[in-house]
Amino acid sequence: MRTTLNINDSLIKAIGKHTGITNKTEIINTALAEWLGKLRRDNLINAYGKIDIDLDVREFRNRDLTELKELYG
Helix, strand or coil: CCCCCCCCHHHHHHHHHHHCCCCHHHHHHHHHHHHHHHHHHHHHHHHCCCCCCCCCHHHHHHHHHHHHHHHHC
């Protein structure tokens, strides 16, 4: 998508200097992807303690071992 933006040139230059990325489009796409990743991580962190999951890790491990033994003897 083509868009006209007014972006602080010193920010673009600083990002380019620190990352080695010189293409403005690549800088913007990378920044947006990083920002989205941070937002997703923050959402996961904020969900901690709000979702009640009753899991027994030992049960899963034993089940996996049992399945492996059945497959490979």
